[in-house]
Amino acid sequence: MWVSRALGGVAIAAFFMGAAAQGAERQARAGAEAPPAYTELDVPYVQTPGAVVARMLELADVQASDFVYDLGSGDGRIAIAAVRDRGAKGAFGVEIDPRLVDEARANAERAGVSGRVSFEVQDLFTTDFSRASVVTMYLLPDVNLKLRPTLLGMPAGTRVVSHQFDMGDWAPDLHERQGRRNLYLWVVPARLHGKWTLQQGQGDDLTLEFDQRYQRFEGAASGGAARYQIRDGWIRGNEIHFQLYKESGVHHYAGRVEGDAILPLAGWGGEEGWRARRQ
Numbered sequence: 001m002w003v004s005r006a007l008g009g010v011a012i013a014a015f016f017m018g019a020a021a022q023g024a025e026r027q028a029r030a031g032a033e034a035p036p037a038y039t040e041l042d043v044p045y046v047q048t049p050g051a052v053v054a055r056m057l058e059l060a061d062v063q064a065s066d067f068v069y070d071l072g073s074g075d076g077r078i079a080i081a082a083v084r085d086r087g088a089k090g091a092f093g094v095e096i097d098p099r100l101v102d103e104a105r106a107n108a109e110r111a112g113v114s115g116r117v118s119f120e121v122q123d124l125f126t127t128d129f130s131r132a133s134v135v136t137m138y139l140l141p142d143v144n145l146k147l148r149p150t151l152l153g154m155p156a157g158t159r160v161v162s163h164q165f166d167m168g169d170w171a172p173d174l175h176e177r178q179g180r181r182n183l184y185l186w187v188v189p190a191r192l193h194g195k196w197t198l199q200q201g202q203g204d205d206l207t208l209e210f211d212q213r214y215q216r217f218e219g220a221a222s223g224g225a226a227r228y229q230i231r232d233g234w235i236r237g238n239e240i241h242f243q244l245y246k247e248s249g250v251h252h253y254a255g256r257v258e259g260d261a262i263l264p265l266a267g268w269g270g271e272e273g274w275r276a277r278r279q
């Protein structure tokens with residue numbers, strides 16, 4: 001139950017108190033309605049303020065080509081703003097409380113975007129959000145951690161924005177504070193596991209082995225008797241950068257992962273005339 005988990009930290013306790021206040025307010029608005037069944041929720045209902053919604057969508061750089069999923073969509077504000085204010089081609093809100101889904105649908109109707117935004121009563125843990133190019137969330141630390149493997153399995157370049165809570169040791173690509181609020185952005189990194197063959201000019205091929213940890217990696221390059229270190233590797237979506245330490249000096253590689261190939265990235269001034277393919 002989330003209540004016992006919530007008592008673990010001051011920030012989360014504050015979150016709980018805010019939720020209780022909002023719950024009471026909603027109940028008052030709804031007259032005799034029963035209170036929301038918070039104990040059945042993985043996360044209580046607390047709204048993200050409008051300015052924070054706007055900043056979350058800005059950090060994710062939501063554009064017309066994006067499809068946004070808000071996990072635990074509440075009154076629909078993030079999904080609606082993605083379409084109305086950022087021109088996303090579509091958005092989907094997953095929410096377990098049916099009354100909030102009704103409220104979100106009415107809000108989308110009022111905002112004139114109901115053709116491009118939909119809301120469904122679903123459990124976010126069983127929802128397939130693989131078609132999202134942007135995932136937004138205002139959940140809780142352990143819920144984020146449970147979602148992490150799924151998020152890391154999404155196509156490279158998918159953006160994930162979280163209001164308030166992080167992803168444990170998956171460091172964000174960007175973290176900013178807005179007063180007492182925290183906003184986090186992750187860009188799902190390409191997966192480099194396995195061996196790659198690096199071909200360059202007339203030189204001998206090298207086998208690259210990467211040791212990746214989220215957006216960072218190091219590794220080794222070998223060919224014949226040669227063995228070189230790969231250092232300072234970083235990934236942003238499909239874009240990768242690393243340094244190869246050879247006798248001739250430090251060589252910078254900037255590339256783009258395209259399926260089973262890595263191709264040089266123009267305009268970075270690093271090595272040219274190379275390509276790598278997955279073995």
Ligand SMILES: C[S@@+](CC[C@H](N)C(=O)[O-])C[C@H]1O[C@@H](n2cnc3c(N)ncnc32)[C@H](O)[C@@H]1O
Binds near residue numbers: 094123
């Ligand atoms: C903190 S609120 C965030 C609401 C909205 N995204 C926002 O930022 O304003 C979390 C929402 O997640 C919903 N929720 C909790 N557990 C859920 C679950 N297992 N599946 C789907 N939604 C859930 C709650 O009902 C609540 O509306």
